[in-house]
Amino acid sequence: VNIYVSVDMEGITGIVHGDMMGAEGREYDRGRRLMTGDANAAIEGLANGGADYILVADGHGPMRNMFFEDMHPACHLMTGSADARDYCQLQGADTRTFDAAVFVGYHAMAKAEDAAVHPHTIAGIAVHELRVNGRPHGETGLNAAILGSLGIPVIMVTGDTTTVAEAREFLGEDIETVAVKEATGRNAAICRPPSATRPDITAAAERALGKLGAVKPYTPGTPMQIEVDFLTMAQCNRAARTRGIERVGPVTIAVQGGNPWEQYRNLWAGLRSALYEPASWLA
């Protein structure tokens, strides 16, 4: 049994502020430790449940957040900067036949209506809304759709209560979820301590593996039409120069590709272009 684990940071136990989520933040190391703890709790449950191979992908910002030396021995870790990954948060998901995927520390989508810790979709400073077949998707829905195209069902999601509700809305009631906090706003939440959430995460992961096959891969319909609205025209202009990206409006692109996995690569290439500021002599 092979399991792919994607770990983000906004939905980790106790993390409520940017201070804990980036290298500039004075509490970044605390955030990293908490992230490592939630990931390890999930790995423990998956190992208990019989997983033979567990690939964990560090999927937040610099993408080398977790303390590798403290990680559970049952995992392999995909770590290293997002610019060196063609497949962003899902790097490595195609390297073998994965039976299921687990999302740890996920966050709500851009424009989520309920309170959520740092809701956004992939890049908050550029992406206003991302749609799959016309429906707004966050990272939970999008990543599940891309993994679904590889035949991989997402069987468990952890995050704040809004994220967990979003996951159930997109992936159904059969998935396991653990709500580790209840956001009261972008930078605040009522949190359960790690001593409470980690056993919950371990138990949920073990349960999820115990009913493998109950959750089907998420498929929003083929072909998948992926569109992105940017915040600015400059971002859209830069993205639209990328291979596989078609401009369909002043701030809107459509992502091409022979299949969803290829579209995800093109999407990430387009977003990276959108985010790059030109050198001063080119500006």
Ligand SMILES: [Zn+2]
């Ligand atoms: Zn993140």
